[in-house]
Amino acid sequence: MNKTILITGGAKRIGKEIALTYSNLGWNIIIHYNSSRSDAEELARKINSKNPDSAKIVQANLDIDDDVNKLIKETKSMFDSIDILVNNASTFYPTPIEEISEEHWTKLIGSNLKGPLFLIRGLKDKLKKSGGSIINITDTNLSKGVANYSIYSAAKGGLESITKGLARELAPEITVNAIAPGAMLEPPGIEWTSEQKEKVISNIPLKKMGSEKDIANAVKFLASARYVTGQIIKVDGGRSLS
Numbered sequence: 001m002n003k004t005i006l007i008t009g010g011a012k013r014i015g016k017e018i019a020l021t022y023s024n025l026g027w028n029i030i031i032h033y034n035s036s037r038s039d040a041e042e043l044a045r046k047i048n049s050k051n052p053d054s055a056k057i058v059q060a061n062l063d064i065d066d067d068v069n070k071l072i073k074e075t076k077s078m079f080d081s082i083d084i085l086v087n088n089a090s091t092f093y094p095t096p097i098e099e100i101s102e103e104h105w106t107k108l109i110g111s112n113l114k115g116p117l118f119l120i121r122g123l124k125d126k127l128k129k130s131g132g133s134i135i136n137i138t139d140t141n142l143s144k145g146v147a148n149y150s151i152y153s154a155a156k157g158g159l160e161s162i163t164k165g166l167a168r169e170l171a172p173e174i175t176v177n178a179i180a181p182g183a184m185l186e187p188p189g190i191e192w193t194s195e196q197k198e199k200v201i202s203n204i205p206l207k208k209m210g211s212e213k214d215i216a217n218a219v220k221f222l223a224s225a226r227y228v229t230g231q232i233i234k235v236d237g238g239r240s241l242s
Contacts, residue, residue: 001081002026002027002028002054002079003027003028003081003083003084003130004027004028004029004030004078004079004080004081004082004083004084005018005019005022005027005028005029005030005082005083005084005085005086006030006032006075006082006084006085006086006123007019007029007030007031007032007086007088008032008086008087008088008089008115008116008119009032009033009034009088009089009090010029010030010031010032010033010040010043010086010088011031011036011039011040011043011057012036012039013212014088014137014181014212014215014216015031015086015088015089016039016043016212017212017213017215017216018086018088018212018215018216018219019031019043019047019055020043020047020216021213021216021217021219021220022084023047023050023051023054023055026051026054027054027083028054028055028056028078028079029044029047029054029055029056030055030056030057030058030075030078030079030082031043031044031056031057031058032057032058032059032060032071032075032089033057033058033059034059034060034061034062034089037057037059040057040059041057043055044056044057056078056079058071058074058075058078062089062110062111062114062115062116062119063091063106063107063110063115064110065118068115068118068119068122069122071119072118072119072122072123075123076122076123076126081126081129081130081132082123082126082127082130082132083127083130083131083132083133083223084132084133084134084135084219084223085119085120085123085127085132085133085134085135086135086136086137086219087115087116087119087120087134087135087136087137087159088137089111089115089116090111090112090137090156091107091108091110091111091112091152092149092152093108093152094148094149095108095148095149095150095151095152097150100150100151104151105151108151108152108155109151109154109155109158111155112152112155112156112158112159113154113155113156113158113159113162116136116159116162117162120134120162124174127170127173127174128170128173128174131173131174132173132174132175133174133175133176133177133222133223134166134170134174134175134176134177135176135177135178135179135219135222135223136159136162136163136176136177136178136179137180137181138156138157138159138160138163138178138179138180138232139152139153139156139180139181140180140181140182140234140235140236140239140240141153141182142156142157142160142180143240144240159178160178160180160232163176163178163230163232164230164232167229167230167231168230171229175222175223175225175226175228175229176229176230177222177228177229177230177231177232177233178231178232178233179215179218179219179222179232179233179235180232180233180234180235180236180240181210181214181215181235181236182204182210182234182235182236182239182240183200183201183204183209183210183236183237183239184209184210184211184212184214184215197209203239203242204236204237204238204239205238205239205241205242206237206238207237208237209237210235210236210237214235215235218233218235
């Protein structure tokens with residue numbers, strides 16, 4: 001029986017690379033998406049052309065409780081097991097203090113914290129049965145504080161906190177860890193100038209940007225490291241050292 005990985009936000013960027021990495025290992029892939037249906041369908045076709053019937057897609061808006069419940073119900077029935085859950089989906093935009101609204105709070109907390117937490121709650125039994133792993137994607141910049149991103153930072157900081165708490169609560173059957181990526185991709189819809197990239201790289205000890213593959217490799221490590229739980233792994237080229 002092939003193992004199964006569920007990746008939220010799995011249609012593009014980091015999520016897509018994780019999906020392709022595990023497809024190459026012969027795993028079943030569940031690709032969650034919110035609005036990127038065409039990207040999810042294209043990725044599933046690519047995977048299924050190599051490994052027939054191994055990739056399935058599922059839509060859900062993690063801000064909406066009913067959608068999260070639907071996601072749980074649908075993913076439970078797709079394959080025999082769920083062995084890895086990667087909470088990768090994220091909403092990211094600035095919320096200066098004078099512009100903060102209830103809508104901003106609902107969207108940013110929903111996709112970055114509440115949705116992942118309730119998804120874990122809904123899938124924990126299947127993950128326990130398989131001796132599975134949960135890997136949450138956070139942000140290496142949390143430790144320094146980021147102006148104008150207070151709600152996003154609160155949500156990702158909360159995700160790191162529940163990573164540690166659930167590592168205790170769900171042990172010994174399930175490992176729970178997080179990956180905090182550093183500079184590797186421009187935010188969606190933004191293209192950095194060469195000067196901006198050089199400024200970012202100048203603050204990275206390894207003197208280069210990271211890649212989606214770096215995160216996928218970290219996921220592989222954490223999922224296979226059965227004596228590692230409750231850890232936040234910074235994949236940032238050493239930038240957080242300064």
